[in-house]
Amino acid sequence: MSLKTEVLTGGFAEPVFHAQSVFKLMMDAxxxxxxxxxxxxxxxxxxxxxxxxxxxxxxxxLPIRSLGPSPGNSLFRTRWRxxxxxxxxxxxxxxxxTLEVGGAITVFPEGSVQVEDSQTILIRLSDQDVVTRPGxxxxxxxxxxxxxxxxxxxxxxxxxxxQQFKKLLCPCHQSTFSVPDGAQPVFGPATxxxxxxxxxVDDDGQLRAQSDYQExxxxxxxxxxx
Numbered sequence: 193m194s195l196k197t198e199v200l201t202g203g204f205a206e207p208v209f210h211a212q213s214v215f216k217l218m219m220d221a222x223x224x225x226x227x228x229x230x231x232x233x234x235x236x237x238x239x240x241x242x243x244x245x246x247x248x249x250x251x252x253x254l255p256i257r258s259l260g261p262s263p264g265n266s267l268f269r270t271r272w273r274x275x276x277x278x279x280x281x282x283x284x285x286x287x288x289x290t291l292e293v294g295g296a297i298t299v300f301p302e303g304s305v306q307v308e309d310s311q312t313i314l315i316r317l318s319d320q321d322v323v324t325r326p327g328x329x330x331x332x333x334x335x336x337x338x339x340x341x342x343x344x345x346x347x348x349x350x351x352x353x354x355q356q357f358k359k360l361l362c363p364c365h366q367s368t369f370s371v372p373d374g375a376q377p378v379f380g381p382a383t384x385x386x387x388x389x390x391x392x393v394d395d396d397g398q399l400r401a402q403s404d405y406q407e408x409x410x411x412x413x414x415x416x417x418x
Contacts, residue, residue: 269404270301270307270309270310270404270405270409271300271301271303271304271307271309271310272301272310272312272389272401272403272404272405273301273401273403273404274401274402274403275400275401276301276302276400276401277301277302277398277399277400278299278300278301278302278312278314278338278391278398278399278400278401279299279300279301279302279305280297280298280299280300281297281298281299281300281305281306283302283305285302285398285399286299286314286398286399287396287397287398287399288333288334288336288393288397288399289397290399291314291315291316291336292316293316293317293318293319293335294316294355295315295316296313296314296315296316296353297313297314298311298312298313298314298341298351299312299313299314299338300312301401308342309342309409309410311340311341311342311349312338312339312340312341312389313338313339313340313341313350313351313353313360314336314337314338314399315336315337315338315339315353315360315371316334316335316336316337317332317335317336317337317358317371317372318334318335319334319335320334320335321333321334321335322335322337322372324337324371324372324373324374324375324388325373325374325388328374328388328390330390330392330402331388331389331390331391331402332391333391333392333393333399334393336391336399337371337388337391338388338389338391339360339369339371339375339386339387339388339389340386340387340388340389340405340409340410342386342409342410343362343364343365343367343382343386343410343411344367344377344382344383344384344385344386344410344411345362345364345365345367345380345381345382345383345411346364346365346381346411347410347411348362348363348364348365349362350362350367350369350386351363353371358370358371358372359371359378360375360386362380362382365380365381365382366379366380367379367380367381367382368380369382369385369386374388375387375388384411387405387406387407387408387409388405389401389405390402390403390406
């Protein structure tokens with residue numbers, strides 16, 4: 193199953209993603225389950241509210257697996273461990289040269305490709321180290337930041353990255369997260385940031401995890417009573 197992370201370069205108004213593009217995404221997702229396809233024309237104005245509402249309504253009807261794998265019940269502990277090698281969907285190791293600045297891909301820990309709770313979005317914000325929050329000074333070497341792909345609102349896979357504004361979008365309900373600010377939610381129903389995976393670089397220039405996520409992945413209601 194493809195877990196494509198789409199990079200959008202269109203100039204629609206922040207923070208709302210172009211609703212017609214989201215609608216196109218949903219239609220293509222139904223036609224080709226497991227992939228994310230979207231067309232974001234440069235400079236396109238925001239669609240009227242009615243169109244946006246239609247796109248959101250359609251998203252609610254789509255199965256989660258149209259947008260990526262659905263997370264399971266083990267959300268406090270994923271397959272990421274200290275020294276886990278970061279690999280892409282084809283199990284190729286991710287190195288410092290894999291992405292150009294502005295690029296984004298879906299990654300997993302080696303040996304656990306397609307494991308739902310471990311799906312992670314890797315984005316290169318800069319060619320210099322990035323600090324998303326105090327205490328995370330060494331989490332994003334040479335601009336590589338990694339966040340859980342499981343939305344903290346309802347658990348849909350977050351698979352859209354708007355390059356110009358450095359925002360991640362969950363197509364299900366349009367929760368929007370600011371990547372440079374620790375994936376803090378800035379629009380939509382999500383109230384909790386996407387957990388960030390601390391990264392490091394080994395002697396061969398390959399990306400590895402410093403540890404598992406330091407907080408549960410997924411929405412808060414999954415974590416109640418645990």
